[in-house]
Amino acid sequence: MATALKNLSEYNSDNLIPIDGKRFGLVVAEWNKAITDTLCKGAYETLVKHGAKPENIERITVPGSFELTLGAQFLAQSSDIDAVICLGVVIKGETKHDDYICHAVAQGITQVGLKFNKPIIFGLVTTNDEQQAWDRAGGKHGNKGVEAAAAAIQMLGVQLID
Numbered sequence: 001m002a003t004a005l006k007n008l009s010e011y012n013s014d015n016l017i018p019i020d021g022k023r024f025g026l027v028v029a030e031w032n033k034a035i036t037d038t039l040c041k042g043a044y045e046t047l048v049k050h051g052a053k054p055e056n057i058e059r060i061t062v063p064g065s066f067e068l069t070l071g072a073q074f075l076a077q078s079s080d081i082d083a084v085i086c087l088g089v090v091i092k093g094e095t096k097h098d099d100y101i102c103h104a105v106a107q108g109i110t111q112v113g114l115k116f117n118k119p120i121i122f123g124l125v126t127t128n129d130e131q132q133a134w135d136r137a138g139g140k141h142g143n144k145g146v147e148a149a150a151a152a153i154q155m156l157g158v159q160l161i162d
């Protein structure tokens, strides 16, 4: 009988499960494309570094972050895909668009994950300006695409222990 969850804190980026047989979906928003491409590169390279086969990584693009949820659903509904990584950059402007988009994406991809019982990773960078976004896309705060890929791998390693 299942009694415990394997502890996520046991993992770090050098201590992840083998993923050579796993299939990943990447959903990448085209708004702030230069930055989301950099996030995507970080995610892709992390998956490959940890053993994912390039032919097992499927990338689709969507217009903006708001569409990440439906993109995630397109991929998650395929029985082939084990985990989906959503990547977008939402930068604050004069209006509250950032709030609406971020909340919608957070709720949307949560629902997709629960509906399909698969990890759907929230790789949405939400910042006050473009520089802060670059700081998180290979800059002084690392690359959130790398972290998103590591989270997907970690989630595939979560299992019930008898």
Ligand code: DLZ
Pocket: 029, 030, 031, 032, 063, 064, 065, 066, 067, 088, 089, 090, 091, 092, 093, 097, 101
């Ligand atoms: C409309 C919009 C705005 C103002 N800002 C962003 C943003 O900073 N980042 C992003 O990924 N998308 C933005 N969008 C586009 C919306 O996500 C969406 O694509 C459109 O509203 C169409 O549904």
